[in-house]
Amino acid sequence: MPFLLQFNCHDRNVDSLLFTQEQHDQAAALLASFSQRYLASLDSLPVYPPLDRPALRGLKEQPLPRAGQPLEALFEELERVVVPNSTHTAHPRFLPYVQPSPNALSPYADHVAATLNQNCNLWHLSPAANAVEQTVLRWFVELFGLPGTAGGIITSGGSMANAVALTAARDHALGPGARREGLQGQRAPLVLYTSEEVHSSIGKAVSLLGLGTQNLRYIATGDDFRIRLDLLAEAVASDRAAGRIPFCVVGSAGTVTTGAIDPLEALAHFCRAQDLWLHIDGAYGALAALSERFRGPLTGIRLADSVSLDPHKFLFCSFEAGCVLVRNRQHLLASFSAHPSYLTMSEDEDFIDFANQGPQLSRAFKALKVWWSLKHFGADAYAAVIDHMHHLATYMGEQIAARSRYELLAPVVFNCVCFRRKDLDGEGNLRALQSLLESGTAFLGPALVKGRTGLRACFMNLRTTEADVRLILDALESR
Ligand SMILES: Cc1ncc(COP(=O)(O)O)c(C=O)c1O
Incomplete structure (x- = not known):
C-alpha cells in the first residue's frame, strides 16, 4: 500500500493543534481581559470608526502563514487592527437596524x-x-x-x-x-x-x-x-x-x-x-x-x-x-x-x-x-426589556413632536421611529444621517416611508438611555 507508506503518521504531530493546560489558561485570561475591556470601553468609542484603510489592506493581503504565531500576537493584532476598524454594534447609539446588542450570557454560551x-x-x-x-x-x-x-x-x-x-x-x-x-x-x-x-x-x-x-x-x-x-x-x-x-x-x-x-x-x-x-x-x-x-x-x-x-x-x-x-x-x-x-x-x-x-x-x-x-x-426580564425598548421609541417620538425641526414619518407602534428633518429634502436627510455617522456620534438607518425619505432609529440596544435619544436629536439639528 504505497500511498499509506508515504503518509508519515506521527502521532504527536496533532499536538500542534491542541493546547496544554497552561495554554488554555493563557487563552482564557486573554479572552476574559479582552472582552471586559472592550465592553467597558464602548461608551468612549466612536459608534462607527474612521477606517484605517492601509491597515485593512494589510489584513486583506496577509499571506498564508506557514508557521504559527503566539496567542498574544493574535490578540495584539485584534486590538490594534480589528477592533478599531469594527462597527461597535453594542454602542448605546448603534440603532440603524433590527440588530440588538447581545445579552451578556450569549457569547459564553x-x-x-x-x-x-x-x-x-x-x-x-x-x-x-x-x-x-x-x-x-x-x-x-x-x-x-x-x-x-x-x-x-x-x-x-x-x-x-x-x-x-x-x-x-x-x-x-x-x-x-x-x-x-x-x-x-x-x-x-x-x-x-x-x-x-x-x-x-x-x-x-x-x-x-x-x-x-x-x-x-x-x-x-x-x-x-x-x-x-x-x-x-x-x-x-x-x-x-x-x-x-x-x-x-x-x-x-x-x-x-x-x-x-x-x-x-x-x-x-x-x-x-x-x-x-x-x-x-x-x-x-x-x-x-x-x-x-x-x-x-x-x-x-x-x-x-x-x-x-x-x-x-x-x-x-x-x-x-x-x-x-x-x-x-x-x-x-x-x-x-x-x-x-x-x-x-x-x-x-x-x-x-x-x-x-x-x-x-x-x-x-x-x-x-x-x-x-x-x-x-427569565421570560419576565425579556418582557420588561421589550417594554423598555418600546418606551425609548415612544420617548423619541415625543421628543420629535416637541421639536419644531422634526416630524414623524410613521406613528410609533413598536420599538422604532421613522422621522425626518422638515427643513431638509430627502437627500439632505440622508446627508445628515451620513454626517452623524461620520462624526462617530450615532448610527441610524435610512427610511423610505410611503415615498418619503428620512431616518430610522430602532431601539434594540441594551445600553441606550433617554439621554442618548436627546443627544442624537441635538446632534442632528446642527447638521
Ligand atoms: C421582518 C424581518 N424579516 C426577516 C429578517 C431577516 O432576518 P435575518 O437577518 O435574521 O436573516 C429581518 C431582519 O431584520 C426582519 O426584520
Missing part, C-alpha cells in the same frame, strides 16, 4: 457550544443538545399557542427561517410529487402574496425556491402600514380567474421599516377560507409576544401554518440564532427528510433528527444560547 461541538443533525450525535432544541422549540410553540402537531428547527436567522417555511408551503402546494417533479411538473404558476412593507428575505426566498419574483404580489398597505385585506382578496381572485394558482400569503409580525403588525387573525381566516398557506414573518416582532403589551396583536400567530422568529433579535442572543415553526411538523419532514445509507441510524421517539427538518446537515448547537438566555434571565 457560544463558547460552550463550540467546545462541546455537537453536530445537531442526527439525534444520536447530540442527544442532550437534541433535548435542549426540542425544549426551546416547545417553549416557542406554547408561547404562540400553536397545536401539539407543531414542530420546527433552529436556523441561522430569519431569512433562512422564511426560506424553510416557504419551501414547506411550496411543496405542500405541489402535492405528493413535489420533490420528484419540482416546479417542472407544474402547469400553472404558483402565486404568493404579501404586503409592500415585507422584508426583502421573502423576495430572496421566492427566487431561491424557483417560484419567480413575478409571482410574488406586493399588496398595498393602509395608513397604518398593514396589508389591505380588500386588495389581497381582489388579487387572489384575479389570479384564480387568470388560471394561476394562489398558494400562500406572508403576513408580517413587525414590518421591517415601521414595526407594523399585519391583521394576523383576519389573514388567517382569509387563508383558511381560500385554502392558502399562511406564513408569518415574525423575525422582527414575534418574540414581542413575551410582553403583555404586544401579545394581543400577535395572538393570530396561533392560526398560522408557519412562523419565523429570531432569537438573535428580541432574545438578544449573539448571531446567529433564528427559528421556524410549522403548524404540522410533517410538512418539514415532507420537504427535507433524506436517508442516505451512511447516515441512517435507529429512530427514537424521544428524539428528532433535525437534519430531516431543514436544509442543513451539520448544525451547531445554537439552541444552547437560546435555552440559557431564557433560563438565566
Whole structure:
C-alpha cells in the first residue's frame, strides 16, 4: 500500500493543534481581559470608526502563514487592527437596524457550544443538545399557542427561517410529487402574496425556491402600514380567474421599516377560507409576544401554518440564532427528510433528527444560547426589556413632536421611529444621517416611508438611555 507508506503518521504531530493546560489558561485570561475591556470601553468609542484603510489592506493581503504565531500576537493584532476598524454594534447609539446588542450570557454560551461541538443533525450525535432544541422549540410553540402537531428547527436567522417555511408551503402546494417533479411538473404558476412593507428575505426566498419574483404580489398597505385585506382578496381572485394558482400569503409580525403588525387573525381566516398557506414573518416582532403589551396583536400567530422568529433579535442572543415553526411538523419532514445509507441510524421517539427538518446537515448547537438566555434571565426580564425598548421609541417620538425641526414619518407602534428633518429634502436627510455617522456620534438607518425619505432609529440596544435619544436629536439639528 504505497500511498499509506508515504503518509508519515506521527502521532504527536496533532499536538500542534491542541493546547496544554497552561495554554488554555493563557487563552482564557486573554479572552476574559479582552472582552471586559472592550465592553467597558464602548461608551468612549466612536459608534462607527474612521477606517484605517492601509491597515485593512494589510489584513486583506496577509499571506498564508506557514508557521504559527503566539496567542498574544493574535490578540495584539485584534486590538490594534480589528477592533478599531469594527462597527461597535453594542454602542448605546448603534440603532440603524433590527440588530440588538447581545445579552451578556450569549457569547459564553457560544463558547460552550463550540467546545462541546455537537453536530445537531442526527439525534444520536447530540442527544442532550437534541433535548435542549426540542425544549426551546416547545417553549416557542406554547408561547404562540400553536397545536401539539407543531414542530420546527433552529436556523441561522430569519431569512433562512422564511426560506424553510416557504419551501414547506411550496411543496405542500405541489402535492405528493413535489420533490420528484419540482416546479417542472407544474402547469400553472404558483402565486404568493404579501404586503409592500415585507422584508426583502421573502423576495430572496421566492427566487431561491424557483417560484419567480413575478409571482410574488406586493399588496398595498393602509395608513397604518398593514396589508389591505380588500386588495389581497381582489388579487387572489384575479389570479384564480387568470388560471394561476394562489398558494400562500406572508403576513408580517413587525414590518421591517415601521414595526407594523399585519391583521394576523383576519389573514388567517382569509387563508383558511381560500385554502392558502399562511406564513408569518415574525423575525422582527414575534418574540414581542413575551410582553403583555404586544401579545394581543400577535395572538393570530396561533392560526398560522408557519412562523419565523429570531432569537438573535428580541432574545438578544449573539448571531446567529433564528427559528421556524410549522403548524404540522410533517410538512418539514415532507420537504427535507433524506436517508442516505451512511447516515441512517435507529429512530427514537424521544428524539428528532433535525437534519430531516431543514436544509442543513451539520448544525451547531445554537439552541444552547437560546435555552440559557431564557433560563438565566427569565421570560419576565425579556418582557420588561421589550417594554423598555418600546418606551425609548415612544420617548423619541415625543421628543420629535416637541421639536419644531422634526416630524414623524410613521406613528410609533413598536420599538422604532421613522422621522425626518422638515427643513431638509430627502437627500439632505440622508446627508445628515451620513454626517452623524461620520462624526462617530450615532448610527441610524435610512427610511423610505410611503415615498418619503428620512431616518430610522430602532431601539434594540441594551445600553441606550433617554439621554442618548436627546443627544442624537441635538446632534442632528446642527447638521
Ligand atoms: C421582518 C424581518 N424579516 C426577516 C429578517 C431577516 O432576518 P435575518 O437577518 O435574521 O436573516 C429581518 C431582519 O431584520 C426582519 O426584520
